[in-house]
Amino acid sequence: MTDYLDNSNKKIKLALQLVSGYASEFQSWRLPESHEKAYTDIDFYVEMAKTAEKGKIHTLFIADTPSFGGAGGGTDIATRSPAFPLEPMVMLSAVAYATQKIGMVATFSTTYNLPYNLARQLKTLDTLSKGRLGWNAVTTGTPFTAYNFGDKPLPDTATRYEMAHEMVEAVQTLWRTFGENAYITDKATGQFADMSQIKPAGYKGKHYQVKGALPIPATPQGQPPIFQAGPSPEGVELAGRFASGVYANPFTIEEAKAYRNVLKQSAIAHGRNPNEINMFSGFMFTIGDSYEEALARRMQLLDFMSDEEFNGQIRYLSSMIGVDLTGRDVNEPLPKYLQNQASPHPHDPRSPRAVALIQRGMSPKEVLANGVINYHPVVVGMASDVADFMEEWFKAGATDGFSLAPDSQMGVREFVEKVVPILQGRGIYHLDYEGDTLREHLGVPYQYGLKG
Ligand SMILES: Cc1cc2nc3c(=O)[nH]c(=O)nc-3n(C[C@H](O)[C@H](O)[C@H](O)COP(=O)(O)O)c2cc1C
CATH class of the missing domain: 3.20.20.30 (Luciferase-like domain)
Incomplete structure (x- = not known):
């Protein structure tokens, strides 16, 4: 080095x-x-x-x-x-x-x-x-x-x-x-x-x-x-x-x-x-004190967002993972076939993490709570x-x-x-x-x- x-x-x-x-x-x-x-x-x-x-x-x-x-x-x-x-x-x-x-x-x-x-x-x-x-x-x-x-x-x-x-x-x-x-x-x-x-x-x-x-x-x-x-x-x-x-x-x-x-x-x-x-x-x-406790605070922060802002985040997440999430239940993991379809947006360095979390079976809202579209990397834990x-x-x-x-x-x-x-x-x-x-x-x- x-x-x-x-x-x-x-x-x-x-x-x-x-x-x-x-x-x-x-x-x-x-x-x-x-x-x-x-x-x-x-x-x-x-x-x-x-x-x-x-x-x-x-x-x-x-x-x-x-x-x-x-x-x-x-x-x-x-x-x-x-x-x-x-x-x-x-x-x-x-x-x-x-x-x-x-x-x-x-x-x-x-x-x-x-x-x-x-x-x-x-x-x-x-x-x-x-x-x-x-x-x-x-x-x-x-x-x-x-x-x-x-x-x-x-x-x-x-x-x-x-x-x-x-x-x-x-x-x-x-x-x-x-x-x-x-x-x-x-x-x-x-x-x-x-x-x-x-x-x-x-x-x-x-x-x-x-x-x-x-x-x-x-x-x-x-x-x-x-x-x-x-x-x-x-x-x-x-x-x-x-x-x-x-x-x-x-x-x-x-x-x-x-x-x-x-x-x-x-x-x-x-x-x-x-x-x-x-x-x-x-x-x-x-x-x-645990990952779950930290994630719960971030889920609460998402609950405080206006519908307009939250929906904007869901739309952005859709483009990051190449799967349209609008109209889906954001509290439910995606069905397996959609998880498999997800692929990272080539121009957003945060996308691979978003795709990985979706493929681990997290719901779109949980993925957002992990901070995948914040303006800096986010550590939750x-x-x-x-x-x-x-x-x-x-x-x-x-x-x-x-x-x-x-x-x-x-x-x-x-x-x-x-x-x-x-x-x-x-x-x-x-x-x-x-x-x-x-x-x-x-x-x-x-x-x-x-x-x-
Ligand atoms: C991490 C970061 C923090 C910044 N903070 C401020 C700020 O507090 N106020 C501001 O007017 N611009 C801020 N900027 C904007 C830059 O000063 C600059 O105007 C902007 O990035 C466009 O310039 P660029 O072409 O050099 O990127 C910030 C930019 C970065 C990357």
Whole structure:
């Protein structure tokens, strides 16, 4: 195995997705144990972050799109919880103040922001958290967002990525305008700052221009590390140039390994150390004391779906297995001759699992409950099953870590209390944080200003 893909001397790195307060299943707000007003209860976000910190989880991960729904969440929240939390920067300032160690990676668009505001807000939050912030720099791919920022359509991919490079350059340039040792505060001499170290940004791009300096000193990690999400060649290029972390959604070990290699190669092409780009593979889980208990929770989540949504899932499952399920009793296994007819859709990597479960005699509803059409691989079972999944991917060199997407609020505590000790016992997960800043947690070097 290529050196940088070999994990034998490494430990798993973890991000916890903190969606809108209900974790990753949009129906989980209705579970009896769920706090139904979590979306607007800041105490609740804080509590989740503290639980994650007990489990030494490296960082929180906040996905976001500045529009009502979009990006997989849909715009109809009549029965589903929103896909995104309250505004991440404001929400995280409360979380930062109530926690000590955990990192906080938040998503902000490189298309629908201005460099000065973004650089200032991110550096302020990095200051407030004493160096625990990361920025997931995304190009924003949804027209819902475009029309919230004027009446122009979404720019094409090439333009958005051109803007993304400029945005990261401009923000990193601004971060360095306040020189590393310019913050003097000498009461005896009366010198507050060394003006010889404070220089205007003077950034002139095609899309973004910014002249002045930012009056905020370096933070304990210098500046926030960059994260990236989006697997297009343009996305990989952006990640290779700037990212310390990448949020990815592979479905198989082979797919993950290939993508991890592509990312590391992109970093090398930009003259960087491949170990400084960490791939976090998203996966979802439902933990029970037995497989049956975990499956029962997921069956309940399906019961909470509107008929329209559930029927949509059945139609999609039909296309995955090549058998029309509409009009059938979804609680009954298919007759043997139909089980035998089922064959995986060639363009959906999740299909072979769906076919295998159908052929094991599960009903279509049970197959759905196993998470075959979720946007990440899903593990349904005991804590040891979740640990086994992670260990297998990690030891195969498929990923640097995982972006955890628990099914429900309860999933966060269950992971920390039940899965973390197993991973630690197997020697593949750290016992404590490596330092105090997000860069230290990730094992990436201090950085101040634009590089590369
Ligand atoms: C795992 C994953 C997570 C993402 N999270 C977000 C997000 O939180 N907000 C957002 O606007 N876009 C998000 N994106 C979208 C990407 O930033 C990108 O806009 C989209 O994938 C299209 O770009 P591409 O052509 O590079 O794939 C995500 C993409 C992936 C693969």
